[in-house]
Amino acid sequence: MALTCTDIPKFICAVLLPPIGVFLEKGCDYHLAICILLTILGYIPGIIYACYVILAY
Structure with a gap:
């Protein structure tokens, strides 16, 4: 998906x-x-997953 404002x-x-x-x-x-x-398990995996969700949807 395209990145929006x-x-x-x-x-x-x-x-x-x-x-x-x-x-x-x-x-x-x-x-x-x-x-x-x-x-909770690790801060970096949470950041990576959050960025993935934002970019994918």
Whole structure:
């Protein structure tokens, strides 16, 4: 998908707190639960997954 102006704040949120970026993109979905789990297990995997969700959807 193309990168839009609304994706920039989502990326900023994804770097600071990955679940917030996913929540802004997908809402309260299974993607949010996966991102929370990955962020708890390791901060970097949470960031990578959040960026993936923002770019993919």
